[in-house]
Amino acid sequence: MTTQLEHANYTVSDGAATAAWMQDLFGWHIRWQGAAKDGGHSIHVGTDTQYLALYTPGTDTTHGPSSYVTRGGLNHIAVVVDDIDAMEDAVKAAGFTPGNHGDYEPGRRFYFHDHDNIEYEVVQYD
Numbered sequence: 459m460t461t462q463l464e465h466a467n468y469t470v471s472d473g474a475a476t477a478a479w480m481q482d483l484f485g486w487h488i489r490w491q492g493a494a495k496d497g498g499h500s501i502h503v504g505t506d507t508q509y510l511a512l513y514t515p516g517t518d519t520t521h522g523p524s525s526y527v528t529r530g531g532l533n534h535i536a537v538v539v540d541d542i543d544a545m546e547d548a549v550k551a552a553g554f555t556p557g558n559h560g561d562y563e564p565g566r567r568f569y570f571h572d573h574d575n576i577e578y579e580v581v582q583y584d
Contacts, residue, residue: 469515566582
């Protein structure tokens with residue numbers, strides 16, 4: 459038996475805004491969107507086989523403590539690219555600030571935070 463990750467679901471303040479920058483930066487598309495739990499709205503954005511479910515609750519959102527010290531917290535979402543330099547330029551053009559660059563076996567990486575302070579890792583494997 460083989461298993462692959464289909465999706466991850468997490469809360470954002472504005473699903474449409476998050477989906478828009480993901481479509482621009484990552485070349486993804488909206489697979490589905492509609493009403494969700496507790497009066498919220500969900501947008502599924504990604505590829506034909508994998509996606510992120512962006513949930514925006516019906517009530518205002520708040521920031522919690524650091525996910526790295528919160529059991530069950532989201533630490534970061536990672537994407538693999540074939541041209542990390544071009545992606546870094548695109549991340550900057552989108553208004554985000556790349557940081558924490560590193561070369562490691564077997565590739566290169568950097569991180570950035572979106573408008574909800576969610577951390578994303580960008581990786582290019584050699």
